[in-house]
Amino acid sequence: GENVxxxxxxxxxxxxxxxxxxxxxxxxxxxxxxxxxxxLGKRPQLIIDIRSNVGEKKDQRIAVTLNKTAKHFxxxxxxxxxxxSAVYFCAAVPSNYQLIWGAGTKLIIKP
Amino acid sequence: xxxxxxxxxxxxxxxxxEARLRCSPMKGHSHVYWYRxxxxxxxxxxxxxxxxxIIDESGMPKERFSAEFPKEGPSILRIQQVVRGDSxxxxxxxxxxxxxxxELFFGEGSRLTxx
Numbered sequence: 001g002e003n004v005x006x007x008x009x010x011x012x013x014x015x016x017x018x019x020x021x022x023x024x025x026x027x028x029x030x031x032x033x034x035x036x037x038x039x040l041g042k043r044p045q046l047i048i049d050i051r052s053n054v055g056e057k058k059d060q061r062i063a064v065t066l067n068k069t070a071k072h073f074x075x076x077x078x079x080x081x082x083x084x085s086a087v088y089f090c091a092a093v094p095s096n097y098q099l100i101w102g103a104g105t106k107l108i109i110k111p
Numbered sequence: 112x113x114x115x116x117x118x119x120x121x122x123x124x125x126x127x128x129e130a131r132l133r134c135s136p137m138k139g140h141s142h143v144y145w146y147r148x149x150x151x152x153x154x155x156x157x158x159x160x161x162x163x164x165i166i167d168e169s170g171m172p173k174e175r176f177s178a179e180f181p182k183e184g185p186s187i188l189r190i191q192q193v194v195r196g197d198s199x200x201x202x203x204x205x206x207x208x209x210x211x212x213x214e215l216f217f218g219e220g221s222r223l224t225x226x
Contacts, residue, residue, distance in 0.1 A: 034214065043202060043217040044154065089153060098167065099215065104153045 002027035002094040006102030014110050019080055021105045023090035024072040030100075032093040033066060033073050038104075039086045047088075048075070077107075085109045113138070115205050116185075117218035125226050130190040130197070132221045136205030143186045144215065145171075145178060146202045154202065160186055193225045 003026045013019045025033075034049035050057045050064045050073065057064050061080075066073040077084055090102040116135040124130050136143050141161055146154040156170040160180035171178065175193075180186040190197055200222045204215040 043219050045217065046214045049214070098156060098159065101154050101156075 002030060002092055002100040004090060004092050004100045004102045006090050006105055008105060009103065010106045010108070012108040012110060013080055015080055015082060017080055019075075019077045019084070019107055021075045021088055021090070021107070022072060023074070023092075023102050024070075025092040025100070026071065027092070027094040028068075028071065030092040030094045033064070034091050034093075034099070035064060035075050036089045036091070037086045038089065044089060080107075080109050082109050082111065115140075115203055115216050115218035117201075117203050117221050119221060120219060121222050121224070123224045123226060124193050126194055127192050130193050130223055130225075132188040132190075132201050132203075132223070133185040134188070134203030134205075134218055135185040136203075137207075137216055140205035140207050140216070142206045143180050144204045144206075145186075145188050146204065148200045148202060148220075150199075157188070157201075190223070193223070195225045198223055198225045 004023055006023045011019055031052040035047050036044040037047045038044040048059050048062050048064050050066050052068060055066055061078045063076040085108055087104045087106050089104045091099040093099055115137055118133050122130055143160045145157040147157055148154050158171045158178045159167040162180055163182050175191045177189045200220045202220045203218045206215050
């Protein structure tokens with residue numbers, strides 16, 4: 001079955017710098033890759049997603065890239081701000097319905 | 112649209128008691144998913160339901176745990192004879208269609224503490 005690995009587990013960056021979180025997946029049939037942000041004590045919320053027919057998608061300071069050949073996708077956050085501090089989860093959806101989640105990355109923005 | 116509603120938000124139970132967690136999906140959504148999250152860990156899939164049907168319960172322990180999504184009313188996750196290891200946040204999510212076609216919308220979670 002599908003397996004998603006996410007790195008790093010913790011990422012600390014200076015405010016204003018960029019942050020990159022990487023995920024790899026194993027099932028080449030996976031076709032949908034969402035990213036969720038979970039603030040402390042809150043629910044996960046979708047921040048951006050990408051489908052397998054697209055290589056890159058951008059929404060203001062957030063972008064996601066997908067390399068189908070290498071089976072990896074990345075989240076890029078530019079000009080980081082304190083409110084970006086949270087845990088970020090990647091996920092992949094193989095041929096069935098079930099999201100397979102990465103273990104999460106705790107992003108810390110240092111002032 | 113009120114979003115995915117979960118209750119109770121916090122539940123305290125003693126070992127051996129039963130816990131019932133409820134989830135009302137977003138209006139128009141017929142797919143419900145339950146996830147468990149331990150502190151400092153990721154989301155673990157438990158069960159996927161549609162109205163009156165359990166589609167996949169592969170992530171749910173065979174004993175003590177059960178889930179339902181009746182024709183009328185909320186989805187319910189039931190944990191019998193709770194143990195301390197059941198302490199976690201339980202998140203419900205819903206979608207209008209299967210998860211591979213769009214976003215999952217999460218509720219605020221129910222935090223179970225077993226004393």
